[in-house]
Amino acid sequence: MKKYVSLLKGTKLFSGVGDDDILSMLNCLNAAVREYDKGEYAFRQGEYIRDLMILAEGRLHIQKEDYWGNLNILNEIRPGEMFGEAYIAPNSGTLMNDVIAAETSTVLFFDTERILTVCPSACPFHTLLIKNMFYTISDKNKSLVRKLSYMSQRSTREKLLSYLSDEAKRQNSSSFSIPFNRQQLADFLSVDRSAMSGELCKLRDEGLLDFHKSEFTLYEV
């Protein structure tokens, strides 16, 4: 377990917890480790999950196969990321997706019940852990809502405007940079790259905004 302490120190879940305390918490929480070969299924649709997981090494894909067999990669998990938090409620049903190792991967398992049930004296950092876990899920929630607000726009143009407008607000400036290149932005907004590129230029020609690479500036009317 000791080898994972430095990784965990950098995660949101254990932020603010010292090395020694992390180690004692891993015991307190009944943490387990499991390794998956490349291409191996970590979890399958229909399974029950109750633990909370953190990816230690490797890369996982959250995939979904629909009724007619069409495959869809929903998300990629990278080291340090927490997952499974959507299934901790007792009545949350079975897993809706497959989780497959895109590379050989190591996963840490935490007993949710132990996290949420405070041990009265033994573990002084338990309250901090609960808060961290809360903040992490809360943050995830917020970014999901945000993304959903872009995606629910009907046209590429509206998606772009709502995203860029939001970024300007978030960064509190009409000039700002985005963490995507064109292809990544198109993927993020679920639109076609070339169509999006064209739309961006149209918006620029209409005088609504300007850009150079990933630097954008919005203009009033």
Add this chain to the structure above:
Amino acid sequence: MKKYVSLLKGTKLFSGVGDDDILSMLNCLNAAVREYDKGEYAFRQGEYIRDLMILAEGRLHIQKEDYWGNLNILNEIRPGEMFGEAYIAPNSGTLMNDVIAAETSTVLFFDTERILTVCPSACPFHTLLIKNMFYTISDKNKSLVRKLSYMSQRSTREKLLSYLSDEAKRQNSSSFSIPFNRQQLADFLSVDRSAMSGELCKLRDEGLLDFHKSEFTLYEV
């Protein structure tokens, strides 16, 4: 405060807590009440929020105005619903949306810090409350991810198929009913109703599925 006990008893947050205990918890949590007139802003974009809120009476709209002034209603909050959970983390920044009372509304405020910091002896239901809060956010998270997986499909057809396929899985049957009429389903998936209606009929003619009103059946191949 007493008048809100019966409402709270029905919420996810207080599920499993008895009447008397709810009342004592309201004190323990430093709960506050505030009423908003119809049309009044409960919160504005840019404000800091740290409390967790539950709507007791009325109806709230979560709205967003973009850089160029276009208005967008993102969500409607109904009595018993919790909101503000995306902003409980200390570094979660300021509110990205406006919250406005669509009707005269009563809101209960809970101190997040007090919820997350366990009082050692005074309040026996505190652990239960923490769990409930967790489960609630976790559930919300799950439904957001689910919706996002439909919305990230490019075409109306794919959105329909992914949604219906998912419902069949959830209800564990190729025949199932959905909680939407056509207009609501179109709004949920952010597509045009008439185009969606046409697409549904096309899918039926192709032999992929069948439907009567809100009852659907999926066919293999």
Add this chain to the structure above:
DNA sequence: TCTTTTTTGTTGTAAAAACAACAGACTTGC
């Protein structure tokens, strides 16, 4: 510096969606 690769903008075409308008089926209230 020169070459190779990646990124971005551009164009034309085919497919799909939005929009509008309407008619029949179904509900609801009286």
Add this chain to the structure above:
DNA sequence: GCAAGTCTGTTGTTTTTACAACAAAAAAGA
């Protein structure tokens, strides 16, 4: 049972998007 209203499917037109293919610009590597 009737009238008013809502819900659903249908059609035609306009707009938008996806797709494919390519060229210029920028970045990365040798």
